[in-house]
Amino acid sequence: MVGLGYVGLPLAVEFAKEGFKVIGIDLDQRKVDSLNAGESYIPDVPTEEVAALSRSGKLVATTDYAALREADSVSICVPTPLRKTRDPDMSYIIASADEVAKYAHPGLLIILESTTYPGTTDEILLPRLKARGFNVGADVFLAFSPERIDPGNKQYGVRNTPKVVGGHTDDCSEAVYALYSTAIEKVIKVSSTQAAEMVKLLENTFRAVNIGLVNEMAIMCDKLGVNVWEVIEAAKSKPFGFMPFFPGPGLGGHCIPIDPLYLSWRMKSYNYNARFIELADEINMNMPRHVVGKVAEALNDDGKPIKGSRIIVMGAAYKKDIDDVRESPALDVIKLLSDRGATVDYHDPYIPSISLEHAGGHGTKQSVFLTEQAVRAADCVVIVTDHSAFDYAMLGRAARLIVDTRNAMNRLNSASARIVKL
Ligand SMILES: NC(=O)c1ccc[n+]([C@@H]2O[C@H](COP(=O)([O-])OP(=O)(O)OC[C@H]3O[C@@H](n4cnc5c(N)ncnc54)[C@H](O)[C@@H]3O)[C@@H](O)[C@H]2O)c1
Numbered sequence: 001m002v003g004l005g006y007v008g009l010p011l012a013v014e015f016a017k018e019g020f021k022v023i024g025i026d027l028d029q030r031k032v033d034s035l036n037a038g039e040s041y042i043p044d045v046p047t048e049e050v051a052a053l054s055r056s057g058k059l060v061a062t063t064d065y066a067a068l069r070e071a072d073s074v075s076i077c078v079p080t081p082l083r084k085t086r087d088p089d090m091s092y093i094i095a096s097a098d099e100v101a102k103y104a105h106p107g108l109l110i111i112l113e114s115t116t117y118p119g120t121t122d123e124i125l126l127p128r129l130k131a132r133g134f135n136v137g138a139d140v141f142l143a144f145s146p147e148r149i150d151p152g153n154k155q156y157g158v159r160n161t162p163k164v165v166g167g168h169t170d171d172c173s174e175a176v177y178a179l180y181s182t183a184i185e186k187v188i189k190v191s192s193t194q195a196a197e198m199v200k201l202l203e204n205t206f207r208a209v210n211i212g213l214v215n216e217m218a219i220m221c222d223k224l225g226v227n228v229w230e231v232i233e234a235a236k237s238k239p240f241g242f243m244p245f246f247p248g249p250g251l252g253g254h255c256i257p258i259d260p261l262y263l264s265w266r267m268k269s270y271n272y273n274a275r276f277i278e279l280a281d282e283i284n285m286n287m288p289r290h291v292v293g294k295v296a297e298a299l300n301d302d303g304k305p306i307k308g309s310r311i312i313v314m315g316a317a318y319k320k321d322i323d324d325v326r327e328s329p330a331l332d333v334i335k336l337l338s339d340r341g342a343t344v345d346y347h348d349p350y351i352p353s354i355s356l357e358h359a360g361g362h363g364t365k366q367s368v369f370l371t372e373q374a375v376r377a378a379d380c381v382v383i384v385t386d387h388s389a390f391d392y393a394m395l396g397r398a399a400r401l402i403v404d405t406r407n408a409m410n411r412l413n414s415a416s417a418r419i420v421k422l
Contacts, residue, residue: 001075002096004031004061006254006324007113007147008077009042013049014158016058018183023071024061035061043323044151068103073179076100077113077147081258088117088262093124101128109141109175111165112193115200115259117266120144121193126168137169143176144193146200152322162186166196204259205277210245211256212280215287218247218422222294229407229421247422249384249405250287250329252318257284257327288332291422295337295380295403298420302401304379307341312378314395315385316348316367320406323350330354330384335361337382345374349389372398381417383408 001012004026016022026032034041038051053059068074078092093114100110110129112121121144126136134140145165150156163184167173173189180187190196214232221228228247236244251257261281264274296306318328325331330346335356337344346354347370355364368374375381375398383395386408395402396415405422409415 001025001077002065002100003077003079003092003114004028004035005077005079006042006044006151007149008075009035009040009045010149010158011075011077011113011147012059013045013053014183016053017049019058020182021057022053022059023067024059025063025065025067026061027063029063032061032063035059042151044149044153044157065099065103068100068108069105072107073109073111073175074100075111075113075145079254080114080116080262081254082261086261088265090116090120090124093120097124097128100125101132104129104132104134104140106134106139109143109172109179111143111145111176113145113147115146115204115255115262116197117262118194118197118201119266120197121168137167137171141167141169141172141175142193143167143172144196145176145180146196146203148200148203151324152319159183160185162188164188164190164196164199166190166193166199168193201259201263204255205263205280207245208251208256208260208284209276209280210243211248211251212283214245215247215290216283219283219290222422227421229410246407247405248287248329249291249333249422251284252326252328252330253324254326257281288329288336291329291333291382291384291403291405292336292340294420294422295382296340298401298403298418299380302379305341306337309342309379310377311337311342311344312368312370312375312381313337313344313346314348314381314383314390315387316346316351316354317385317387320386321350321388325351325354328385331356331361333382333384334365348385349387375399 001008002025004024012022012024038054040047040050076096078096081089083089125142129136129140136142143165148161163180165176165187177187177189218228232244235242260277264277267274299309313334316325316330334344345368348367353364353366372394380401381399382403383406386406392412396412396417399417402417403420409419
């Protein structure tokens, strides 16, 4: 398993539990040391499982790609972020493809898992294997299989989430199907690596576009003075042809805000403008500004400007009950409020500190210890992430004003705070 992050580690553990000897390769020495000491660093992967697998020798980690010499298959799960220019950053896939090709040997099955633009497996992995003189599909086998892990999801994990695979040839598909069927309940074959790459982009674009749509609904409802949450709740009663999506402070995480842009970038080389993707991106990217606008309006109603106000942001993670802050809209909300002169603290039991560099700011901030007194003293509390661990009753009792971007206060029967919804 190459790349032992949110995707690679759960996959590695599932294969090790099935009895395979799994070698994890990661350039991050701390992750390697942690796994070899039997400790997990991913909340969805229990440390007891890692400890048992590490003790039995089923799971070992290294920074050295030479370990591939003893592997029968390799799954590549390295990051695919965007550059500052919002173009795909392929450097991680290229770096790992170079190493995998260097140590490839007859019989090796190579599977790319990272989310990427259609054509990546053919354009980056295939030529490197051919350059080594391999007949791909006969000497070595090549496939793409999109990872579908949903961090924090208690119902669906690696084992019971169906997995799509697409090989460079039919034999490549057969090989990956045979391997993945050992640890995953349902494996679905598609006809090519490119189709498998596109499956993931359809899934994530579907989410990005629908979230963009519902965020725009929230903006329109706001102008109309209609409660968007009530509208969604009622629309949900339709048993067919409707699937609820919910508005929020903006997209976050490593997938939904990023992956569709891999596709729209790719389509530019076909002289095609992926309009739904661009539009959804524009609306979703603007949500933190919309939230700050709501805060400004709400404070204004109390006769206060943002400048000089004390604001507590609840939650920094991009979604509830996880410890991942990548692309989180909380960073933008905090930066925008700070830029306008507010004194902003944030509280998140999962995220002890944040760097504001990603949102174009400077420095770091530490999560504050939240007391009822601090909530009483704040001019506004902004709920950005609706972690289950938050004491919503206390917020409702102690806060003067709450801007609730997740409809989290809906769970309360009564609250003395003035609550402004997205
Ligand atoms: N996190 C998710 O929910 C999720 C879900 C589905 C798909 N994906 C996709 O899976 C891929 C991996 O995402 P992730 O969330 O696991 O990322 P991550 O950052 O958690 O993990 C990636 C790991 O790869 C390592 N790495 C980087 N370069 C390397 C190299 N050259 N050789 C070996 N290791 C290297 C990093 O040190 C890191 O540990 C991405 O393409 C992502 O879009 C992520």
